[in-house]
Amino acid sequence: MVYTHGFGIVGAFGNTVDADGKPTFTVGDIPPTKGLGEFQPRVYFGENVPDYSIIGGPAASNPVELDYPDDNSPNGQKNYTYTGQGGVPMGSLFTRLLFAIKYQEQRIVLSNLINSESKILFNRNPRERVAKVAPWLTIDGDPYPAIIDGKILWIIDGYTTSAGYPNSRVVNLANTGDALTSRSNAVSSLDNRNVNYIRNSVKATVDAYDGTVSLYQWDDKDPVLSTWSKAFPGSVKPRSEISAELLAHVRYPEDMFRVQRDILSAYHVTTADAFYGGQDFWRVPLDPSSFGANSANQPPYYLTMQIPGQSKPTFSLYTPFVPRGGRENLTALAVVNSDAGDxxxxxxVLQLPRSTNIAGPSQVSSNFEAKPEVATSLSLLRQGGSDVVLGNLLTLPVGKGLLYVQPVYVRATGNTAAYPLLQKVLVSFGDQIGFSETLQGALDQVFGGNSGTTVSDNQQSTSTPGAAGTSQAIRAAISSLQSAFADLEAAQKRLDGAAEDKARARVKAAIAALISAQNR
Structure with missing residues (x-):
């Protein structure tokens, strides 16, 4: 009745840090800063709230729920009384008795703090809440919050599945997991069951304040969803009711992509002999980050990138592939567009010819550690009571080549509550390695000299020395990019929208100039 809810939301830019390597927050603190506008910050329904809470009380009574610490208040905290529509009334002794039995807690019956205005909140986890409303859906393992129309909403993907689709390969959903689903406390793996039909037919939301669940049709051609909608009319809202603000936060689901990449690893083969012989099958590489520790598959990553054939960068979800077997060289990239548009x-699928030998993620990670300057620096960072945390190793198609980027963080040893601070950035392009305090510095080391191994339009691998004019153009583009990033960070910190838009335009122009210089 005191510790009933969470408070606030944290958001940070994905491309900037402060001078100490800390995230540059767009919204944070308690009470929340106004970087994303006014919103209801209280989280009664979420991933780390108690199983149940008893809330509410007479309007004239003193609030007892802890809201947030406040040094200016007499007791050092602000209190609050829940006013939302969620919860089951606890005015009846019989109701209190039932919940006392359910939760094995006699104080639900005996406490004099529970009155006719009290309510109990339960089924508070967003995934579980959607599953209660629509048990015929398979629920994605990674709900994510967004601020929409002044509220914190959890957005959750729902799948229609079946194991009875004719002439279709069967996949065990639990076997599609990776380092993220096996090691994260915030992301759950899918159920341990077999399916051979899966469609992302529903986008669901859960209101973090009152628990309201809304289901929206996403795939209007799914016959399974159509059948369920007839069985439970009105349970799923038409896609047209998805607001523009909500639509802007919709993304392609990771669990769906995990299943698809599992299928794609074999079914990209187009000849019968090669397929039945298992030739040219792929697999997802092991995750070389500190999180994966080379013991589980690399998860797919969201990234804004521009791939060959695209006119501009798009928000995407991607995964690399290496050959099935013992080799670790990169063989393909699969990229799915995650922007909710056409x-x-x-x-x-960007597939490399067999004749190429481009290093895969594990090989690049080994190359990083083998470079003397990197090994020495990492050793120094590990001293003085600090742990070195290797971040996500990203694989990016840039120009006609492939660029690897990996952040290096430092965290106080034994302090799991402390978030890591960015200290270094590793970059690899061809046989060149950059290692600096900033991404721009690492890129400057790589592109200031030899342009490394590149891949031409027909995907043939070549190695070309950088000409003096090309190197100068690259350095000029990097310098422009550094200046634009600095201006962008400054504009974001002072919340200057007009200056931020101008800086973003300069960043895009500088990236285009860098790519153009690479291709010369």
């Missing part, structure tokens, strides 16, 4: 869900 190209949403389009999967592009």
């Amino acid at each position: 190209e949403y869900g389009k999967i592009t």
